[in-house]
Amino acid sequence: MSARILVIIPAFNEARAINRVIGDIPRGLASEVLVVNNASTDTTAANARQAGATVVDESRRGYGSACLRGLEHAAKVDPDIVVFLDGDYSDHPDEMALLVNPILQGDADFVVGSRTRELREPGAMLPQAVVGNRIACWCMRWLWKVRYTDLGPFRAIRFKDLTRLQMQDKTFGWTIEMQIKAQLAGLRIAEVPVSYRRRTGVSKITGTVTGTVKASAKILWTLLRFAVLTHMLVRSFNPSEGTAGRTTHC
Numbered sequence: 001m002s003a004r005i006l007v008i009i010p011a012f013n014e015a016r017a018i019n020r021v022i023g024d025i026p027r028g029l030a031s032e033v034l035v036v037n038n039a040s041t042d043t044t045a046a047n048a049r050q051a052g053a054t055v056v057d058e059s060r061r062g063y064g065s066a067c068l069r070g071l072e073h074a075a076k077v078d079p080d081i082v083v084f085l086d087g088d089y090s091d092h093p094d095e096m097a098l099l100v101n102p103i104l105q106g107d108a109d110f111v112v113g114s115r116t117r118e119l120r121e122p123g124a125m126l127p128q129a130v131v132g133n134r135i136a137c138w139c140m141r142w143l144w145k146v147r148y149t150d151l152g153p154f155r156a157i158r159f160k161d162l163t164r165l166q167m168q169d170k171t172f173g174w175t176i177e178m179q180i181k182a183q184l185a186g187l188r189i190a191e192v193p194v195s196y197r198r199r200t201g202v203s204k205i206t207g208t209v210t211g212t213v214k215a216s217a218k219i220l221w222t223l224l225r226f227a228v229l230t231h232m233l234v235r236s237f238n239p240s241e242g243t244a245g246r247t248t249h250c
């Protein structure tokens with residue numbers, strides 16, 4: 001029996017790109033393509049339907065809100081694997097097999113597409129995004145000993161593991177929340193290099209000053225929150241942890 005793969009695409013005003021994204025998803029690999037229309041004021045929903053996707057609406061704006069709405073739908077159809085993909089045609093949907101194969105082969109539970117420099121079209125990722133991602137990955141490595149190189153939106157995860165993570169973030173902290181929680185939950189994590197091109201349509205996050213500031217602040221806040229939470233958890237299990245001079249060595 002082949003695995004059921006649900007592709008979730010959060011989309012806010014992506015009418016120019018959405019049908020190309022859907023059209024490039026390898027036929028036969030995805031059992032369903034779900035576009036979460038996040039309060040678009042253009043023809044995103046109609047275009048997505050025409051391209052063959054299931055469309056649901058989420059009126060609360062925010063990347064995480066759209067992804068959470070996608071998970072509500074997933075709970076009804078119970079897929080084996082969920083793939084997340086942006087709706088602006090920056091990711092290469094035709095590379096989807098690179099992400100799902102390690103899961104299908106039993107080598108990983110969670111696979112992140114890393115937008116490496118060699119596979120990135122010049123200008124596809126703005127300098128602020130490159131630097132911000134690098135700092136966030138360095139912090140995760142330092143705090144939780146996990147080696148990520150990107151917070152890429154193109155990713156695949158076993159649905160039952162994703163449910164266990166109890167995702168909550170409603171905005172730009174969604175990707176990093178999943179990566180931190182995957183490590184804390186002991187999932188087998190893999191990264192694969194993926195291509196990335198300049199977006200189609202108007203930039204909303206990294207191409208705008210307010211978008212960059214809001215996204216950076218949210219990512220930083222998420223890192224801090226989980227750092228404090230995990231630190232408190234370690235101390236409540238092991239009160240001597242972190243208390244200089246009281247650690248005993250056998």
Ligand SMILES: Nc1nc2c(ncn2[C@@H]2O[C@H](COP(=O)(O)OP(=O)(O)OP(=O)(O)O)[C@@H](O)[C@H]2O)c(=O)[nH]1
Nearest residue numbers: 010011012038061062086087088203204205206207
């Ligand atoms: N910004 C934003 N994106 C949303 C929202 N809801 C869904 N999305 C989708 O989330 C994906 C990522 O948003 P993008 O605007 O491409 O963000 P980005 O890739 O960091 O930056 P740019 O491509 O430079 O704009 C796209 O598919 C958006 O359509 C929302 O409320 N705000």
Ligand SMILES: [Mg+2]
Nearest residue numbers: 086088090199
């Ligand atoms: Mg984008």
